[in-house]
């Protein structure tokens with residue numbers, strides 16, 4: 001097993017302090033060494049090249065941010081996300097149910113994109129914002145509505161803490 005070492009740099013933003021005693025942000029560029037097996041690094045390089053990253057540091061920063069967003073999930077914390085659903089609009093009462101949900105929880109819905117895919121199928125992307133617990137619950141209800149063929153909830157961040 002051959003270890004490969006390299007360094008990445010991290011630039012922190014300092015503007016948005018986080019409430020609740022989290023460590024203070026430093027915008028100093030920090031370097032740290034990472035060791036990993038050669039084949040892992042090779043595969044990583046292939047993936048990031050495909051994704052269009054110009055260097056490893058940026059790819060690793062994105063991975064770290066992604067992981068932080070995931071770890072930060074809290075039912076009382078404000079989050080933003082998207083719910084993507086594909087459904088057959090001819091299924092009885094389905095469209096009404098989806099619309100009712102959106103009216104009932106209208107404060108959580110920031111925007112909606114609707115595309116008529118073919119004669120039967122619709123794709124909807126709903127942008128949701130609110131407390132993690134409420135957003136997750138409404139996303140689950142939308143995706144779990146009978147007749148929804150596929151649904152995906154993607155959580156992102158308000159950007160304040162990254």
Ligand code: NI
Pocket residue numbers: 089114115116117121122123
């Ligand atoms: Ni449609």
